[in-house]
Amino acid sequence: MSAIIEVSHVYKSFGGLRVIDDCSIQVEEGSITGMIGPNGAGKTTLFNIIAGNLPLDAGRVVFDGEDITNLPSDVLFHKGLLRTFQIAHEFTQLTALENLMMVPPRQLGENLFSAWLKPGEVRQQESEVRSRALEVIDFIGLRQVRNELAGNLSGGQKKLLELGRTMMTDARVVLLDEIAAGVNRTLLGDLVANIERLNREMGYTFLVIEHDMDMIARLCDPVIVLAQGRVMVEGTIEEVRNNPDVIEAYFGAKTE
Numbered sequence: 001m002s003a004i005i006e007v008s009h010v011y012k013s014f015g016g017l018r019v020i021d022d023c024s025i026q027v028e029e030g031s032i033t034g035m036i037g038p039n040g041a042g043k044t045t046l047f048n049i050i051a052g053n054l055p056l057d058a059g060r061v062v063f064d065g066e067d068i069t070n071l072p073s074d075v076l077f078h079k080g081l082l083r084t085f086q087i088a089h090e091f092t093q094l095t096a097l098e099n100l101m102m103v104p105p106r107q108l109g110e111n112l113f114s115a116w117l118k119p120g121e122v123r124q125q126e127s128e129v130r131s132r133a134l135e136v137i138d139f140i141g142l143r144q145v146r147n148e149l150a151g152n153l154s155g156g157q158k159k160l161l162e163l164g165r166t167m168m169t170d171a172r173v174v175l176l177d178e179i180a181a182g183v184n185r186t187l188l189g190d191l192v193a194n195i196e197r198l199n200r201e202m203g204y205t206f207l208v209i210e211h212d213m214d215m216i217a218r219l220c221d222p223v224i225v226l227a228q229g230r231v232m233v234e235g236t237i238e239e240v241r242n243n244p245d246v247i248e249a250y251f252g253a254k255t256e
């Protein structure tokens with residue numbers, strides 16, 4: 001395996017507070033890499049930097065051999081690097097299926113000029129998008145609620161739909177930020193199974209921030225522990241769990 005994401009010597013401060021401090025990580029292609037750490041360790045900040053949602057102060061981010069430092073998220077999206085998006089407010093009034101159909105980039109039907117020039121091609125593409133969306137809705141187990149408004153779905157179903165939206169793209173790396181939060185155990189099982197299938201069957205690489213340790217233990221290898229904006233330890237979940245520094249900084253702090 002080789003690294004599909006390389007973060008090298010990244011720094012980021014907010015005002016006087018250094019939140020990411022000479023941080024370097026690598027994500028191997030085909031892995032489901034976990035990222036854990038105490039509250040305020042800088043996990044979300046690092047995600048935002050990798051996903052192009054936040055400029056860094058210094059350092060470098062490389063995706064599949066290409067320097068993507070400070071490229072905006074929409075450019076990264078087209079390159080196949082994306083994070084799960086919260087279902088945006090305007091999409092809550094669309095059905096689950098329509099939410100999936102809205103995702104594909106470069107949809108010809110959205111462009112009036114191309115619709116006027118090539119109506120046959122637009123119809124063809126719309127029907128392809130629709131059948132892809134139906135496949136995805138089956139994959140994520142939401143066929144029963146495909147015609148429900150997204151705003152009426154449960155929290156867990158919304159997370160599954162978010163995952164489904166990444167499947168409408170040609171994603172290669174997906175960043176998942178605390179998707180277990182607020183999801184019941186049954187739906188969480190579905191989410192985990194779907195992430196595993198996407199990884200195994202479709203070759204997606206995942207980088208996962210998660211407070212739910214069961215989910216990390218089940219899904220992730222390796223696990224990176226971030227503390228005070230830099231990597232404290234990296235290894236299997238067992239190695240990480242047994243590391244005294246981690247127990248003190250993370251688990252220790254948690255059980256006080």
Ligand SMILES: Nc1ncnc2c1ncn2[C@@H]1O[C@H](COP(=O)(O)OP(=O)(O)OP(=O)(O)O)[C@@H](O)[C@H]1O
Nearest residue numbers: 014015017019037038039040041042043044045046
């Ligand atoms: N936009 C911002 N402006 C100022 N400070 C920020 C900003 N974003 C994050 N911070 C600060 O940076 C630090 C790291 O935050 P971050 O959200 O990256 O941590 P985290 O590891 O994801 O934490 P948690 O597990 O609690 O979500 C925190 O002290 C936070 O208050």
